[in-house]
Amino acid sequence: MNSVQTAILDANTGWVILALFSLLWIWLGWFFGRKTKDLEGYTLAGRNVGLALGAATAMATWMTSNTTMAAPQLAYQLGIWGILGYSLGSVGLMLFAPLARRIRELMPNGFTSGDFIRRRYGNLTWRVFLLISLVYAIGWLVSLGMAGGVLIHALTGIDYRIGMSVILFICVAYTLLGGLRAVIGTDFIQALLILVGVSILAWLVITRVGFDAMHTTLATERPELLNLLMPAAIMFLFNNLLFGIGEIFHSNVWWSRAFAFRQGVGFRAYLLAGLLWLPVPIVAGFVALAAPALGLNVPSADMVGPMVAAELLGMGGAVLVFIVVFSALASSLDSLLAATSDLVLRDVYKGHLKPDASPEHLYKAARWVVLGLGLFTWLLCLPRLATLAAVLHFMGAFVASTIWPIVAGLYWKRASTTGATLAMVLGTAAGLWGYFAIGFYVAALISAFVSMLVVVLARRASSRPFDWNSLRQEVR
Amino acid sequence: MIAGQAFLSLVVLIALAVTMAAPLILAILWIRDWKQRQLW
Numbered sequence: 427m428n429s430v431q432t433a434i435l436d437a438n439t440g441w442v443i444l445a446l447f448s449l450l451w452i453w454l455g456w457f458f459g460r461k462t463k464d465l466e467g468y469t470l471a472g473r474n475v476g477l478a479l480g481a482a483t484a485m486a487t488w489m490t491s492n493t494t495m496a497a498p499q500l501a502y503q504l505g506i507w508g509i510l511g512y513s514l515g516s517v518g519l520m521l522f523a524p525l526a527r528r529i530r531e532l533m534p535n536g537f538t539s540g541d542f543i544r545r546r547y548g549n550l551t552w553r554v555f556l557l558i559s560l561v562y563a564i565g566w567l568v569s570l571g572m573a574g575g576v577l578i579h580a581l582t583g584i585d586y587r588i589g590m591s592v593i594l595f596i597c598v599a600y601t602l603l604g605g606l607r608a609v610i611g612t613d614f615i616q617a618l619l620i621l622v623g624v625s626i627l628a629w630l631v632i633t634r635v636g637f638d639a640m641h642t643t644l645a646t647e648r649p650e651l652l653n654l655l656m657p658a659a660i661m662f663l664f665n666n667l668l669f670g671i672g673e674i675f676h677s678n679v680w681w682s683r684a685f686a687f688r689q690g691v692g693f694r695a696y697l698l699a700g701l702l703w704l705p706v707p708i709v710a711g712f713v714a715l716a717a718p719a720l721g722l723n724v725p726s727a728d729m730v731g732p733m734v735a736a737e738l739l740g741m742g743g744a745v746l747v748f749i750v751v752f753s754a755l756a757s758s759l760d761s762l763l764a765a766t767s768d769l770v771l772r773d774v775y776k777g778h779l780k781p782d783a784s785p786e787h788l789y790k791a792a793r794w795v796v797l798g799l800g801l802f803t804w805l806l807c808l809p810r811l812a813t814l815a816a817v818l819h820f821m822g823a824f825v826a827s828t829i830w831p832i833v834a835g836l837y838w839k840r841a842s843t844t845g846a847t848l849a850m851v852l853g854t855a856a857g858l859w860g861y862f863a864i865g866f867y868v869a870a871l872i873s874a875f876v877s878m879l880v881v882v883l884a885r886r887a888s889s890r891p892f893d894w895n896s897l898r899q900e901v902r
Numbered sequence: 903m904i905a906g907q908a909f910l911s912l913v914v915l916i917a918l919a920v921t922m923a924a925p926l927i928l929a930i931l932w933i934r935d936w937k938q939r940q941l942w
Contacts (some may be wrong), residue, residue: 476940478931625922641907652905702924705917
């Protein structure tokens with residue numbers, strides 16, 4: 427299908443919105459970061475982020491293009507359990523709340539998730555973790571960059587390569603200018619835009635279509651979408667839950683925020699972000715259930731949300747969807763760029779290539795890393811290697827294997843180094859086997875289960891308790 | 903088991919109420935942090 431045929435906006439309007447938002451975000455990036463003078467200010471926003479910005483950045487980062495575009499798609503394909511299952515992605519945020527508090531207490535001077543793994547488990551576990559973490563981060567970056575190009579093309583007809591390049595350029599530019607402060611500051615505004623946009627769309631569906639007409643049409647034409655015992659949807663629900671927990675627990679996106687939030691803020695910020703995020707996929711997904719009542723002929727399930735919006739609001743609805751999707755993409759892309767750059771800077775550049783680098787040297791290098799990572803992502807996005815879903819499903823096996831080594835490392839004195847390494851290697855291998863032998867929906871499930879077994883069994887064999895105080899020292 | 907209209911309406915209305923309240927909650931927290939000079 428040629429997605430230009432589904433474009434709900436003309437390319438000129440798309441360009442005007444892109445240009446206005448480019449100017450706004452890049453100016454804000456400069457504005458928020460103009461007083462930053464050192465490495466901690468640039469990479470961790472001075473370790474002093476309050477509750478409002480903390481909760482908003484966690485929430486906005488987790489609201490990706492998937493939340494706003496795939497939730498309606500899932501509702502259209504898997505029905506009520508599809509959107510409820512998607513909303514369980516918030517459990518990962520809420521479960522990370524106590525971890526964020528623990529991380530800040532244990533490592534008040536920490537920088538990255540890699541820092542923790544290296545000092546808790548040693549170099550071998552650190553390198554395995556780093557590999558998983560970087561593969562995941564690059565995969566997510568590429569999938570977001572690609573989603574940007576695909577969505578801009580689908581919504582406006584602008585060429586994939588141009589749309590992808592523009593969104594990457596904007597995010598790289600303001601992250602480069604302002605570091606984590608630019609990311610967090612823009613995330614706050616993007617969170618508000620997404621929440622207001624999604625609320626308006628759902629409200630219009632309720633007032634203009636109504637529950638009565640929607641339910642009657644669905645029960646007649648698509649009764650499976652109202653089925654509360656749909657097996658595929660229930661399977662999706664559990665896999666999505668574990669996948670989300672794995673993504674959040676290991677990724678430096680969330681660890682860097684735990685380090686950046688002011689003491690005492692992390693727990694409340696993540697809990698609030700989870701609670702406020704939970705209803706968003708339900709509201710966004712619900713919009714899609716109006717398609718049968720509106721008599722829409724949906725050529726591609728991932729376009730159902732924008733099509734309903736355009737049908738109800740015309741040009742205004744199309745613009746609204748474009749702004750929501752653009753904000754959702756940017757709020758995740760910038761966070762991932764900043765957090766992955768930190769990981770590359772601290773764990774690859776300083777950790778492996780230049781161990782004696784001073785903070786001043788790293789502060790200068792940080793900008794080059796952001797730029798290099800942006801360029802690398804752009805090159806990988808150019809050929810459109812795989813579909814968004816395939817890339818993300820593949821990652822489930824990797825990230826779910828890190829859940830137990832992370833949790834055990836944070837709370838168990840006797841969590842074993844060998845156990846943590848084996849848990850990640852065997853968990854990933856088992857998850858990948860499940861992915862190819864059974865299906866994508868069991869990859870995270872199998873990986874987390876095998877990893878848990880290894881961590882628990884290895885704990886029994888471990889004899890030397892870990893000294894928590896060793897984590898509190900200044901990072902070299 | 904088919905979800906009834908009441909179930910669908912209840913779930914969506916609760917979710918919409920929280921989503922609509924979220925910007926207000928964030929704005930109130932922002933103002934509080936700003937007044938206490940605790941934004942960042």
